[in-house]
Amino acid sequence: MSIISLSSGASCWRGLDYYKNKKINNLKQINNYEFTSTAIGTNNYDIYLDVSHPRRSTCTCPLADGKRIICKHIVATFFTAFPEEAKKFEEEQERLQNEYEDYQEKLYNKTQRYISSMTKKELIDELSYILDYAPDWVYNDFVRRNDI
Ligand SMILES: [Zn+2]
Structure with a gap:
């Protein structure tokens, strides 16, 4: 399981926002899989990211502290460490949105034809x-x- 698939949709979007607004500071790479960082905001939070074992990742924010929750700060750290993953996430969301809109349009036209008949x-x-x-x-x- 990846960081993205283990976090809620809201955490992914807010994490992307945090990443784009450069709210992740002090990114330090421990090895290929482990990183630490600080999220800057009204309060600052310390993040530990483990991409090989996402559930071991931690954040000191109220939502995630002491729980096995992948919060927006962990997602933002992930996107900061792997910008290509942020791009991939955005492209995938856009693709899904277009697919959904195409489906809705086809369904609407089909329904209109059926009603007419x-x-x-x-x-x-x-x-x-x-x-x-x-x-x-x-x-x-x-x-x-x-x-x-
Ligand atoms: Zn957090």
Whole structure:
């Protein structure tokens, strides 16, 4: 497991932000896998990063201190030590976002085509079904917009 796959999405994004804003200071490489650094902010935190055993990484911030949590400071240290990983992470997120948008667009077009092909009875049945199961605000909005 990698630092990225073990941390939450929020920690990855905030870590990327920290990295881009150069909030990681005193990066020291102990060997190929271990690093230490300091995160600079309102409070400063000490980070120990072990990329070969990510769960052994530590940070003195309130979220991660004494827990096996990969916080934004650890992620930011990882990106500072391996800038190409930050680039990879951003490119991968962009690819996923584009893939998602393509999927949504195709699904929307497919749905529009399907609706156009439905008979009046099918449309009545489907709309009745949707209104029966929709949250109250959807039903109330339908009533209000159609002046029922
Ligand atoms: Zn932290």
